[in-house]
Amino acid sequence: MNLQLITFLVMVAIFMLGCFLLKLPVSVSLVLSSIGGALAAGEGFPVRHFVEGTFSYIDTILIICSAMVFMKVIEASGALDALCSLIIRKFHKHPALLLIFIMLVIMFPGMITGSSTAAVLSGGSIMAPVLLTMGIDPVSVAAIIAMGGLMGMVAPPVNLPAMIIGGGIDTPFVGFGVPLVLLAFPVAIFSVLFLGLKSVRQMDYETVAPTLNQELSSQYGFRIYLPILLLVVLMCLTKIVKVIPDVGMPVMFLVSAALGLFTGKKIKVLDAVQEAVHTSLPVMGILMGVGMFIQIMTLTGVRGFIVSVCLGLPEQLLYLAAAISIPLFGAVSSFGAASVLGVPFTLAFLNGNTIVTIAGLSLIASLGDMMPPTALAGIFAAKVTPGVDSYTSVLKRCAVPMAVVMVWGLIFVIFSSRIAGLIG
Amino acid sequence: MLEKIRAQKTLISVLCLVVTLAITVTAGIDFYQFRNYQEVIIPGEGVTGSFMLSEYLPALEGTYGDTMVYVMEGKTEGPSMLVLGGTHPNEPSGHMAAITLVEHCTVDAGTLYVIPRANNSAFTHNDAQEASPHFYHIQTASGTREFIFGSRATNPLDQWPDPDVYTHQPSGQSLSGSETRNLNRGYPGVADGNMTERACYAITELIKDKEIDMTVDLHESSPEYPTINAMVAHESAMELASNALLDMMLDGVQISLEPSPSTLHGLTHRELGDFTDTLPVLMETANPSHGRLRGATNEELVLTGKDPYYLKAAENGYVWVPYDETGVSIEERVARHLTGIHYLCEEYGTLYGKTLSIVGIPSYDELFNGSLGDYLN
Numbered sequence: 094m095n096l097q098l099i100t101f102l103v104m105v106a107i108f109m110l111g112c113f114l115l116k117l118p119v120s121v122s123l124v125l126s127s128i129g130g131a132l133a134a135g136e137g138f139p140v141r142h143f144v145e146g147t148f149s150y151i152d153t154i155l156i157i158c159s160a161m162v163f164m165k166v167i168e169a170s171g172a173l174d175a176l177c178s179l180i181i182r183k184f185h186k187h188p189a190l191l192l193i194f195i196m197l198v199i200m201f202p203g204m205i206t207g208s209s210t211a212a213v214l215s216g217g218s219i220m221a222p223v224l225l226t227m228g229i230d231p232v233s234v235a236a237i238i239a240m241g242g243l244m245g246m247v248a249p250p251v252n253l254p255a256m257i258i259g260g261g262i263d264t265p266f267v268g269f270g271v272p273l274v275l276l277a278f279p280v281a282i283f284s285v286l287f288l289g290l291k292s293v294r295q296m297d298y299e300t301v302a303p304t305l306n307q308e309l310s311s312q313y314g315f316r317i318y319l320p321i322l323l324l325v326v327l328m329c330l331t332k333i334v335k336v337i338p339d340v341g342m343p344v345m346f347l348v349s350a351a352l353g354l355f356t357g358k359k360i361k362v363l364d365a366v367q368e369a370v371h372t373s374l375p376v377m378g379i380l381m382g383v384g385m386f387i388q389i390m391t392l393t394g395v396r397g398f399i400v401s402v403c404l405g406l407p408e409q410l411l412y413l414a415a416a417i418s419i420p421l422f423g424a425v426s427s428f429g430a431a432s433v434l435g436v437p438f439t440l441a442f443l444n445g446n447t448i449v450t451i452a453g454l455s456l457i458a459s460l461g462d463m464m465p466p467t468a469l470a471g472i473f474a475a476k477v478t479p480g481v482d483s484y485t486s487v488l489k490r491c492a493v494p495m496a497v498v499m500v501w502g503l504i505f506v507i508f509s510s511r512i513a514g515l516i517g
Numbered sequence: 518m519l520e521k522i523r524a525q526k527t528l529i530s531v532l533c534l535v536v537t538l539a540i541t542v543t544a545g546i547d548f549y550q551f552r553n554y555q556e557v558i559i560p561g562e563g564v565t566g567s568f569m570l571s572e573y574l575p576a577l578e579g580t581y582g583d584t585m586v587y588v589m590e591g592k593t594e595g596p597s598m599l600v601l602g603g604t605h606p607n608e609p610s611g612h613m614a615a616i617t618l619v620e621h622c623t624v625d626a627g628t629l630y631v632i633p634r635a636n637n638s639a640f641t642h643n644d645a646q647e648a649s650p651h652f653y654h655i656q657t658a659s660g661t662r663e664f665i666f667g668s669r670a671t672n673p674l675d676q677w678p679d680p681d682v683y684t685h686q687p688s689g690q691s692l693s694g695s696e697t698r699n700l701n702r703g704y705p706g707v708a709d710g711n712m713t714e715r716a717c718y719a720i721t722e723l724i725k726d727k728e729i730d731m732t733v734d735l736h737e738s739s740p741e742y743p744t745i746n747a748m749v750a751h752e753s754a755m756e757l758a759s760n761a762l763l764d765m766m767l768d769g770v771q772i773s774l775e776p777s778p779s780t781l782h783g784l785t786h787r788e789l790g791d792f793t794d795t796l797p798v799l800m801e802t803a804n805p806s807h808g809r810l811r812g813a814t815n816e817e818l819v820l821t822g823k824d825p826y827y828l829k830a831a832e833n834g835y836v837w838v839p840y841d842e843t844g845v846s847i848e849e850r851v852a853r854h855l856t857g858i859h860y861l862c863e864e865y866g867t868l869y870g871k872t873l874s875i876v877g878i879p880s881y882d883e884l885f886n887g888s889l890g891d892y893l894n
Contacts, residue, residue: 095825097812134813142648144544149645152678206681251682256693261809262742265781266691332681339680384645392648394812394826401810401826404835429646437809440741441835 096134097398104130104386104395112466118375119466123382127389134393146388149426150380153210157376157473159346160214161369164477166350167219167320169365170357171309175317177222178305185301188227188293189286195220196241196285200277201325203245205332207253209427209462209470211342212245213238218477219321226301229292231480236490239474240284243459243498246427248277251332254431255455261436264447271516272452272505280456280501284494313357320353372476379467383425396433404437411441416457416503423461424468431458445509453505460498463488551651552641552672556665558585558616558633559894563623563877565590570632573726574708574719581675582712584637586630586723587619589875595627596730596865596873599723599795600858601785603634604700604734606667607649607807609819610850611735611800613664613889614858617851618875621892627862627873630729635720636700638675638712640667647807648814655820655847657890666819669807670698676712686710688782696783701734704788724793731757731861731873734785734799735854739808740827740836740845747773748857749799751790757868758798761860770856770881771839796865800857802850803838810835820847852884 107129111122127146131139167173184191199220203212217238224234246252249270256266309317327345330337354360390396403418404411415438422430435454442450462470468484471491475484505512560567566588571578602615615633622629634640643649643666652663673679676698683697684690686707696702698713706718724732731754738745750758755776762774777786777797789797805811805827806819812826823844831840838845859878866872879892 140540140543141547144540144548145643145645145648147645208681250691253681253693256682256691260693260696263744263778263781266693267780335684341678342681387646388648391646392814394814397810397812397824397826401829404810405829405833433809437741437835440743443743 095398097394100130100134100393101395101398103133104390118378120375120378120382123379123386123466127382127385130389130393130395136389136392139392142388142392143385146384146386147381149384149387153208154377154380155343156208156346157210157214157373158370159343159350160211161373162366163320163324163346163350163353164214164218165365165369166353166360169360170317170320170353171306171313172317172321172353172357173219173222174306175309175313175357176219176321177226178307179310180223181226181298181301181305182307185296185298188296189290191227192285192289192293193282195223196237196244196281199238199241200245200248200281202328203242204248205251205328206342207246207251207256208342209242209246209459210473213242213470213473213477215324215346216245217242217474221478224289225479226304227289227293228296228301229289231478232486232490233288233292235471235474235478235481235484235487236494237285237288238478239463239470239487239491240288240494241281242470242474243462244277244281244284246462247273247456247459248281249273252452252455253428254435254458255451257428257431258435258439258451258454261432262439262447264451268448269452272449272512273455275516276452276456276501276505280494280498283497287494288490309357317357319356320349323352324349376469376472383467387425387429400434400437403434404441411438412503412507415454415506416499419454419457420460420464420499423458424464424466426467427458427461430461431455442506442509445506446513449509449513450506453502453509456498456502456505460495463491463495548642551643552674554665556634556640557662559620560587561620561622561894563589564619570716570719570723573722574715576708577712577715577719580712581638581641581672582716584632584634584716586632589618589622589624589629589631591624591626591628591874593626596869596871597628597630597727598731598733598858598862598873599630599632599729601632601635601720601732601734603632603640603667604636604785605669605736606634606636606640606665607644607647607669608735608737608804609653609664609666610737610802610804610847610854613847614735614851614854616664617855617889617892618858618878620894621879622875622877625874625876627871628727629873629875630723630727632720636671636713636716638671639669639698639700640665642668642672642674644668644670649806650814650816650819653816653819655890655893656888657893659894662890662893666816670695671700671713673698685783686714690782692783699783701736701785702783704783704785705792721789721792724789724795729793729795730869731865732785732789732795732797733858733861734797736799736801737804737807737850738801739810740803740805740838740840741808741810741830743837744775745801745803745837746771746853747775747801749775749777749786749801751777751786751797753790754786754796754798757796757861757864760864760867761857764860764864765856768856768881770853772853772857798857798861800854802853803840803845804850805845822846822850848884848887848889851889852879852881855879855884856881
């Protein structure tokens, strides 16, 4: 048995022991696993490497924290209830179309930021009350939001896994629009209809109407929606028309949240911020732990060992290996999976059309955001949906759409040349 | 009972805080020292002058983006060449080839400009999750020399945060946000842009002002990447590069030539050819120490290029270079770069009638079979 395999087994064993036997937080288990891995590989206690790895997710952590503050503010101000009431009133006669429209709203922030977390925490949190009011059970609502986040991350104009893989082989992000549209939107529409249509068809507006809070919009008027509108405007101005410098998602969330303090019900700022930080702290901890974990995997050679095992499979099994290993590695980071495994697999599939292959692999890589322990899309979808206790139920509910994602992505990878020929 | 639990909780909290502080301070000292480490380059007698890149953009002065430009002027007039080492400081053979020129060579005719640390800021940190060593060491006659193994990109302390998407100027090309800190995606540069774009701008201005005839940008890539052991040339430099390539092949150095893609913007071999009169060529050698298939990441891998997983990948047909248990040593990688530079100078003379004569470049065989330290001060 080689050293890397032993180190890998030690890391996995410590992680499982910490999580399941000692019931430690996932983040602490990752830290202990990293320390164990370094010791097993004879690297001692490399403090620098432990800390350096955690820096990978600083930007993501800031987005998560600021988005959570925004969400708590618009929830407390009444903007969420008011918007939910407005949408149901206007569109209840066309539930299927409404579902698709809601899916697009959830996807939108992901489409322009490339982040499923941003989509779930902004679009998802805004649409959760609407979906619940339409009669969809909480777990399915969270599943719709999670899938929306994933598809938003894949859909153009911004797809970071595709950009990361392309950057690894000097392929500019040009010509990806059509393949990504064909990959993301059919799956998104299928997912939302599969998870929600049955419940919405049974929606009786007369029963729902009394539960809608219509007082808020009459009391505060249009201004109650201003924080949400400001966020959408800031995103569009910085990322689509690009007329003002990109100030970054955290600033956009915080500015919009600040506006929310004056547009609706009175808010206790400290309570809202404390609650937001408290809610997002476990995930922030996981991300830090994951960064440390990957750094130690790289230092000890475990990362190379895993990539080598995947690429060492017989040619016929390579597609299957890509479809399984990329999402599994996504358990530590979907962007990391795109870089560490997406690039070598793309190089292995170079006989096909490169752009369609990368696009297909990016769809598969998006599943990484549903893999525990990080499972950013799943965890945050559960957090923004009232009535969902555990994100594992959300992941189970997403099983069929996730399988469709995997198969759809794989079809694009295997038949990349033919698909490229069809779409010109 | 309740008080006991509270006391225990407080004790654990204090303990966690102390451990966190200790780790933070230890790591903080390490990062601070690495950021401010002064790498020593000992100019040889061939160096006739030097200046800071900020001469071409004062906004760079006093920042980590500023870097030293070494001038090696010959006794007689002739063509000029700019050599860029350290565009990506995690590709050490480019850095070391540039240092070898500065420390060991002289110029008879023409002028050689060398920037060993093109992206100076990227020498002040390592990439998270890459677990790179801070340094590698080379034995020389004057003792053990220490050189920096840095990052592919500008330090986020100098340029942060990255946008979600990097839009290259002036082409409007979109790349992932982290590429905004990649020097070789920022050309021709932006005078009032971010630090990376400014450094690119200053280098472009230097080329224009000095009317530099040839520019060679030295790189390394992972063995699984197709553009490897290769020259990439702008269409204006294609004839020069192809002649040099033939010379190298006659010397037994296997190398390929690729045209600069017209749709891939921001790179030296595209933009310097489009925006200046220089003939730009980029060279790539194989470096397993920043590949995705590598095993344990350490100094030995950087210097020897020996890796069991790349050996396996080679057996499975996943690498684009000849690779066996002898690895790809730093000597071999530096030798490829220096041989390329030598023949580019020679062929420029053949094509344009003026030769840049650099004396002291070790031959490919001398360096391949010898030690890099023999050519350093």
